[in-house]
Amino acid sequence: MFICPVCGLSLFPDANSLKCKNNHCFDVSKSGYVNLLTTAKHNPKNSGDNAEMVTARAQFLEKDFYLPLAEHIADTVKSANHKTVVDCGCGEGYYTCKIAKAVLDSSVFGIDISKHAVSHAAKAAKKHRMSNLKYAVASAFELPFAENSADVVVSVFAPVTNNEYARILKPHGTLIIACPESDHLFELKSFLYENPYKNKPNVYDLPDFKIYDSKRISFEIELFGHDIMNLFAMTPYFYKTPREAIKRLENLDRLKTLCDFSVIVYKLNG
Numbered sequence: 001m002f003i004c005p006v007c008g009l010s011l012f013p014d015a016n017s018l019k020c021k022n023n024h025c026f027d028v029s030k031s032g033y034v035n036l037l038t039t040a041k042h043n044p045k046n047s048g049d050n051a052e053m054v055t056a057r058a059q060f061l062e063k064d065f066y067l068p069l070a071e072h073i074a075d076t077v078k079s080a081n082h083k084t085v086v087d088c089g090c091g092e093g094y095y096t097c098k099i100a101k102a103v104l105d106s107s108v109f110g111i112d113i114s115k116h117a118v119s120h121a122a123k124a125a126k127k128h129r130m131s132n133l134k135y136a137v138a139s140a141f142e143l144p145f146a147e148n149s150a151d152v153v154v155s156v157f158a159p160v161t162n163n164e165y166a167r168i169l170k171p172h173g174t175l176i177i178a179c180p181e182s183d184h185l186f187e188l189k190s191f192l193y194e195n196p197y198k199n200k201p202n203v204y205d206l207p208d209f210k211i212y213d214s215k216r217i218s219f220e221i222e223l224f225g226h227d228i229m230n231l232f233a234m235t236p237y238f239y240k241t242p243r244e245a246i247k248r249l250e251n252l253d254r255l256k257t258l259c260d261f262s263v264i265v266y267k268l269n270g
Contacts, residue, residue: 001084002036003144004144005138008146029119033122033135036111048112048113053116057234068217069178069263073095076176077176081152084149085154086145089155090111090118093110093125093135095156100132108133110133111138111143143164151169151170151174160206165206169268175265176264181260183218186258188237188257211266213264216260217260
């Protein structure tokens with residue numbers, strides 16, 4: 001289902017590569033992903049999350065702290081027409097894998113701009129023998145899929161793009177967006193900052209879509225030791241928190257905090 005990022009033609013397997021009819025060729029890595037991020041607009045080596053960030057997020061998510069959210073996303077995909085599913089901004093592949101396991105009769109594709117994240121995701125898929133799951137390094141703003149080729153697009157805490165989603169989705173296709181809600185990780189922020197703030201409402205510019213359904217998912221988690229710092233490394237606060245507050249967090253043995261999300265389901269306008 002992948003298309004060539006150079007000319008837009010379909011890519012077909014050719015030994016250990018994917019190739020289009022114009023002979024543009026892209027090698028498939030040993031772990032099973034293909035890099036479709038061209039150097040014309042991006043540096044494929046340095047784009048997106050680095051290896052340390054990917055490791056922290058993977059270690060945290062693999063302990064299923066966010067399982068209620070992952071299960072709801074997978075169930076939502078399963079309830080839609082899900083023959084072909086694209087996870088845009090799949091990261092290390094935690095949610096993508098949950099989706100693929102829920103819809104084993106479907107083709108699931110994960111793309112992310114971070115080579116480190118996609119490499120981790122592909123290795124996990126290979127380890128668990130997820131034959132219906134394929135990964136590529138690519139940008140959500142230049143999706144390597146043909147027009148009207150996907151039944152479902154999923155975006156979990158990732159950049160949102162109306163035009164590309166509308167282009168690749170089939171008529172009346174489904175878009176699922178998961179995003180943090182106002183109280184997400186408020187206890188963590190209260191520990192870090194003197195005047196913690198609630199998250200602003202999520203507003204998306206999606207003129208080609210209409211909201212079909214929405215569900216708020218909130219639950220509390222309790223973390224100990226290194227899991228606290230792994231969670232912190234996943235958040236935007238990692239980049240803007242003073243060093244003194246980070247030191248306090250590093251010495252914290254136990255943290256209870258609320259996880260607060262919304263999962264919004266859209267349908268492509270007819």
